[in-house]
Each structure stands twice: as structure tokens, then as C-alpha cells.
Amino acid sequence: MSGNPKVVNAFRVTRALGIPDAEIKPVLKGLLRMYDKKWELIEEDNYRTLIDAYFESKENKGKEEKREAATELDGYERPGKRLHLANGRAAVDQDHGSRTMESPKQCLTNGRAGCSSQHPLKQPNDRGKKPIAPHLVSGDRKISIRNHKKDLVIPKTEEGTDSISSSFECAVPVRRPDLSRGSTGGNSGSSSTEVGRSACDLTCGGNHVSRPKNRQCGTEHSQADLNGVDSSCPITHEGRKPVNFFHDITKSMEKVKISLVDETGNECLPKFNYIPNNIIYQNANVNISLARISDEDCCTDCSGDCLSAAIPCACARETGGEFVYTPQGLLKEDFLAACVKEPEEHNFVYCQDCPNERSKNEYYPEKCKGHHIRKFIKECWRKCGCDLSCGNRVVQRGISYKLQVFVTPEGKGWGVRTLEVLQKGTFVCEYVGEILTNTELYERNNQSSGAKRHTYPVLLDGDWGSEQILKDDDALCLDATSHGNVARFINHRCSDANLIDIPVQVETPDRHYYHVWVGLLSMSTLTHTYTHCNYTPCERASLSTFFVRLQLAFFTTRKVNAFEELSWDYGIDFDDHGHPIEAFSCNCGSVACRGKKQNGRKERRGKRLVLG
Numbered sequence: 247m248s249g250n251p252k253v254v255n256a257f258r259v260t261r262a263l264g265i266p267d268a269e270i271k272p273v274l275k276g277l278l279r280m281y282d283k284k285w286e287l288i289e290e291d292n293y294r295t296l297i298d299a300y301f302e303s304k305e306n307k308g309k310e311e312k313r314e315a316a317t318e319l320d321g322y323e324r325p326g327k328r329l330h331l332a333n334g335r336a337a338v339d340q341d342h343g344s345r346t347m348e349s350p351k352q353c354l355t356n357g358r359a360g361c362s363s364q365h366p367l368k369q370p371n372d373r374g375k376k377p378i379a380p381h382l383v384s385g386d387r388k389i390s391i392r393n394h395k396k397d398l399v400i401p402k403t404e405e406g407t408d409s410i411s412s413s414f415e416c417a418v419p420v421r422r423p424d425l426s427r428g429s430t431g432g433n434s435g436s437s438s439t440e441v442g443r444s445a446c447d448l449t450c451g452g453n454h455v456s457r458p459k460n461r462q463c464g465t466e467h468s469q470a471d472l473n474g475v476d477s478s479c480p481i482t483h484e485g486r487k488p489v490n491f492f493h494d495i496t497k498s499m500e501k502v503k504i505s506l507v508d509e510t511g512n513e514c515l516p517k518f519n520y521i522p523n524n525i526i527y528q529n530a531n532v533n534i535s536l537a538r539i540s541d542e543d544c545c546t547d548c549s550g551d552c553l554s555a556a557i558p559c560a561c562a563r564e565t566g567g568e569f570v571y572t573p574q575g576l577l578k579e580d581f582l583a584a585c586v587k588e589p590e591e592h593n594f595v596y597c598q599d600c601p602n603e604r605s606k607n608e609y610y611p612e613k614c615k616g617h618h619i620r621k622f623i624k625e626c627w628r629k630c631g632c633d634l635s636c637g638n639r640v641v642q643r644g645i646s647y648k649l650q651v652f653v654t655p656e657g658k659g660w661g662v663r664t665l666e667v668l669q670k671g672t673f674v675c676e677y678v679g680e681i682l683t684n685t686e687l688y689e690r691n692n693q694s695s696g697a698k699r700h701t702y703p704v705l706l707d708g709d710w711g712s713e714q715i716l717k718d719d720d721a722l723c724l725d726a727t728s729h730g731n732v733a734r735f736i737n738h739r740c741s742d743a744n745l746i747d748i749p750v751q752v753e754t755p756d757r758h759y760y761h762v763w764v765g766l767l768s769m770s771t772l773t774h775t776y777t778h779c780n781y782t783p784c785e786r787a788s789l790s791t792f793f794v795r796l797q798l799a800f801f802t803t804r805k806v807n808a809f810e811e812l813s814w815d816y817g818i819d820f821d822d823h824g825h826p827i828e829a830f831s832c833n834c835g836s837v838a839c840r841g842k843k844q845n846g847r848k849e850r851r852g853k854r855l856v857l858g
């Protein structure tokens with residue numbers, strides 16, 4: 247086995263993750279048997295299946311040992327057999343089963359139309375580029391720190407519209423730096439081939455309940471799916487049974503489940519890979535070192551909850567000596583009001599040589615359009631003495647409220663709604679995606695066309711307005727088209743949006759709107775570690791040094807009722823006709839809607855809002 251170059255390569259990757267060859271070998275053998283030696287299923291996504299299966303087997307082994315210990319104590323043999331990967335099924339059948347193991351198998355055995363033999367997590371619109379392989383990340387990435395002095399700028403949204411693009415393909419709000427007014431692309435319509443695949447992707451996720459109906463998307467379901475909505479599938483709040491229903495699009499990667507429901511059957515199922523944290527695609531310069539963060543920038547002497555201390559600790563200094571959170575974990579009214587307020591001229595900085603303009607036109611870049619210096623949140627972090635339950639650690643605790651992805655009745659495609667009442671100032675979710683440089687994004691868009699255009703990245707970071715020339719790999723975006731979290735489904739609203747995006751500084755000493763954890767592991771391992779291992783919060787915190795996380799967080803701007811759709815202002819400039827991609831016709835329904843088009847022409851009403 248070990249002479250085979252494919253095996254050698256697999257070992258090389260898993261070795262880089264610290265997995266001994268002797269331990270990965272039986273797992274690999276089991277997978278090869280299970281997949282009839284279809285190496286492509288094992289190799290995909292940097293051996294994701296293999297790595298998942300390894301951790302799965304370890305986890306199961308741990309459980310088994312506990313069970314055996316309990317049996318010994320009880321003095322009798324409990325029913326249930328011990329299953330090994332080597333027997334070809336093991337981890338799949340054990341307990342609740344492994345979705346990651348189960349998925350490809352289902353695809354293969356069901357022979358479902360529209361479900362290729364690809365690993366379900368494979369992106370059909372992969373343009374030949376993949377996230378960095380583990381060995382590359384750990385071996386090649388230099389770890390250093392830049393001196394970011396400026397706030398994150400989240401200027402404008404750029405948008406792609408393509409008449410044939412489908413909503414599951416686009417789905418990523420993009421906020422581009424330079425364009426203080428973005429435009430956004432619409433994406434109605436569908437592509438039958440891709441939809442078939444997309445349906446498969448979710449179906450193979452192991453929690454799909456559906457009735458066959460997606461005519462528009464051309465999805466053909468297997469007999470299993472034809473059985474209709476199962477009894478665990480809830481009646482929707484409109485009193486209907488959904489046509490498509492998924493219990494948890496996060497694949498257990500979040501603390502709470504996020505369901506997806508389609509009562510219409512007319513919407514293409516989304517095609518993307520759920521990730522709970524941002525991950526570097528390739529060239530982004532998001533390096534940081536502990537040494538750069540001085541003790542003055544954290545509260546090493548604190549313990550427990552910083553909010554309950556008589557005097558606010560050092561972590562409140564960045565936000566005027568006061569924490570931005572209430573003891574209930576909500577944003578304070580005055581801070582929220584300041585964030586929601588429209589920016590004034592003095593809130594903008596201008597680059598001498600703007601990387602965003604350069605990425606659009608290398609030789610004759612236009613003048614910098616200005617970057618909005620925004621308010622930001624500073625949370626405590628790992629150098630602080632407090633613990634994860636500290637009141638100044640809200641965003642980093644992750645999604646806590648029940649959300650649902652659903653089909654909007656107004657023709658906006660999928661949207662997100664809350665299933666419970668959210669008080670004003672509640673943290674809802676982060677915006678998560680792949681971290682790209684502007685140039686990478688530009689190249690992605692150039693290489694793809696139509697539905698595959700990555701038109702909605704959110705601008706992340708830049709040392710805007712600095713004296714020096716900002717390099718391309720310092721100007722970053724988040725692209726959630728292929729990899730993202732629930733935020734990729736949140737629709738735009740021109741005014742009175744019930745969410746606002748606020749940058750969160752957790753891990754950097756500068757006014758740098760993201761926090762970074764050095765990326766040493768691949769996305770699959772990251773996912774895996776959070777999903778499958780029973781780490782305590784403390785263990786997770788230490789493990790997280792290996793992850794890359796930037797944070798852009800959504801908070802409610804007012805009280806939001808259960809089943810209300812969540813929305814945020816993408817900052818689109820619907821009047822930006824020079825933009826290569828035409829903005830979608832806005833159906834936000836707000837009184838001051840500025841992007842409604844009628845008969846292909848834009849209704850000229852409403853104000854022109856400029857957002858950083």
C-alpha cells in the first residue's frame with residue numbers, strides 16, 4: 247500500500263496534520279474498500295473525507311472505550327457491536343452516523359439523478375482553484391504582523407447581475423471598498439444542471455426531507471425523496487407543509503441548527519459549502535503574531551466576567567472606556583445609534599493609490615472613492631484573563647438564536663428569518679466566507695461567467711489612506727459564493743434594514759476590522775475539529791490558534807419579531823451604471839427603496855445612500 251504514490255500523497259497530507267501513518271492507514275483502507283477504490287472521492291477537498299473519517303473513527307473509538315468501561319462496571323455485556331472502519335461501514339452506522347462518511351456513499355448507492363459521483367461537498371463551479379492544502383498552509387505561510395492602523399472599511403457593495411444566474415449560485419453580498427456606492431447583481435432564473443447538483447448536495451447532507459417538485463431547477467429525486475415530507479418536518483408558520491426541508495444546513499457546525507424550508511418548490515436549492523469561520527483562499531495577507539499584541543491591549547489581570555468589574559478593563563479603552571455590551575449581551579443603545587448613523591464626510595479616508603481602483607484598472611486607476619472609517623467593537627480575547635462567558639465576548643460565542651433559510655415571497659430568492667423574537671442590539675451572526683485579495687476576486691469573476699460570477703464579496707480590510715502604497719494582498723474581501731455561512735442568504739434592504747454589520751476587533755491590537763487566528767489547518771480540519779470532537783470551550787479556545795477568523799458581525803437595529811425576514815443594507819449604488827454588472831431590481835419593499843426597476847428601467851425615487 248505504501249509504495250503507491252496516491253497513498254504516499256495521502257500520508258503526506260495527513261502527516262502535516264500530525265496524524266501518524268499507522269493510524270491513518272486502516273482508515274484509508276476502509277474508505278478504499280467502501281468506495282471501490284475510487285480515489286477521487288477520497289482525494290477531493292484535500293482529503294477531506296479521509297481526514298473526517300479519521301477523526302470520526304477516533305471519536306467512535308473513544309465512545310466505544312467509554313461504553314466498554316461502563317460495561318465492565320455494570321458487570322454485564324451491553325448489546326451492540328463494535329464497528330470498525332476496516333469492515334467498510336463502521337463509523338457510518340455507529341450512533342447517529344457520520345454525515346461526512348454517509349454522504350458520498352448515498353450519492354453512489356442511490357444513483358440519484360442529478361447527483362453525480364462527486365463528493366457532495368465538491369463545488370461544481372470550482373474553477374480549478376482550491377483552498378490551500380494543509381501542507382501548504384502550514385509550510386509556506388509566513389507568519390508576521392502588519393501594522394494596520396485604520397479601521398475596516400466597508401464601503402460599497404458591488405453586485406453582479408446576470409439574467410441567467412441562479413440564486414443558489416450567487417448569494418454573496420459584496421461590499422467593495424472603493425465604491426462608496428455599490429451595485430448588486432440580481433440572480434433570478436436557474437440552471438437545470440447546476441440545480442440538480444445543488445439539490446444533491448443538500449440531499450446528501452443527510453438531513454433532507456423533500457417532495458419532488460423542483461421543476462424549475464430540473465431536480466430529479468430518488469424514490470427515497472419521493473416519499474415526501476417526513477413527520478419530523480414541521481408545518482411552516484403559514485400552515486403549509488414545505489416542499490423542501492433541511493433540518494440543519496450548518497451540518498452541526500453551529501451551536502444551533504439552521505433549517506432551510508421551501509414552501510413553493512420553485513426555488514433552486516442552494517449550492518455552497520457551509521463554513522462557520524472565515525478561511526484564507528490563497529494570497530491574503532492576514533498574518534499576525536502574539537508578540538505584536540502588547541499586554542496593554544488586553545486584560546491579563548481580569549478573571550471571570552469583565553463587565554461586572556467596578557472599573558472597565560483595558561479592553562474597553564478602544565471604545566471610549568466603556569464596553570459596548572449590556573450585561574444581557576445586547577449592544578448598548580448609544581453605540582448602536584452611532585453605528586447606524588449615516589457617515590459624514592469626515593468619516594472617510596482616501597488612498598493615494600487605491601488598491602481597489604488598481605484591481606479594476608491596473609494602468610489607469612481612477613481616484614480613490616473614499617473609505618468609510620467605521621465604528622467597531624473590541625472584544626476580549628485569548629490573552630485576556632477572563633473566560634469565554636465574559637460579557638465582552640459576544641460575537642466569538644457564535645450564533646445563538648434560531649434562524650431559518652426560506653424562500654421569500656417577494657421574489658428575492660432565498661432569505662433568512664428568525665424563528666424567535668430578537669431584542670434590539672442582538673448579535674445574530676457573522677458574515678463568513680473565503681478571504682480573498684481584491685485581485686483574486688477580480689480573477690475569479692473574470693474566469694467565471696453568468697451564474698458563477700462572484701459578485702458579492704464583502705470588503706474586509708485595508709490600511710486605507712495610509713501614506714504607503716497598500717499592496718493588493720492587504721486589501722481583502724470575503725466571498726461566500728462557494729463557502730460561507732447563513733449570512734450569505736441575507737437579503738438587501740434599502741432603508742430600515744433590521745440588521746447592521748459591524749466590524750469586530752478581537753485578536754489584533756490595531757483598528758483593524760478583523761481578527762485573525764493563524765491558519766495552519768485546512769478548512770476540512772477546521773470544520774472537523776468544531777464538529778466532531780468533544781472539546782471543552784477552553785480546549786476549543788486553544789485549538790483556535792490554528793484557525794483564521796475575521797469578524798464582521800450582524801446585530802439587530804430594532805426588535806425583530808419571530809418569522810420576520812432579516813435584512814441589511816448592502817450599500818449598493820443602484821445608479822452606478824458604469825459598473826460592469828448591472829444591479830438587481832430591488833424588491834426590498836422599503837419606502838425609500840432606491841433600486842426598484844420597472845420594465846427594466848429604474849424607478850427614480852428614494853435617496854441615494856452612501857455607505858462606506
Ligand SMILES: C[S@@+](CC[C@H](N)C(=O)[O-])C[C@H]1O[C@@H](n2cnc3c(N)ncnc32)[C@H](O)[C@@H]1O
Pocket residue numbers: 406413414415416417418419430431432433434516657658659660661702734735736737738739830831832833834835
Ligand atoms: C447575498 S444574496 C442573498 C440570498 C439570495 N436571495 C439567494 O437566494 O441566495 C444576494 C442576491 O439576492 C437577491 N436579492 C437580495 N436582496 C434583494 C432585494 N432587495 N430585491 C431583490 N433581490 C434581492 C439578488 O439576486 C442578489 O443578487
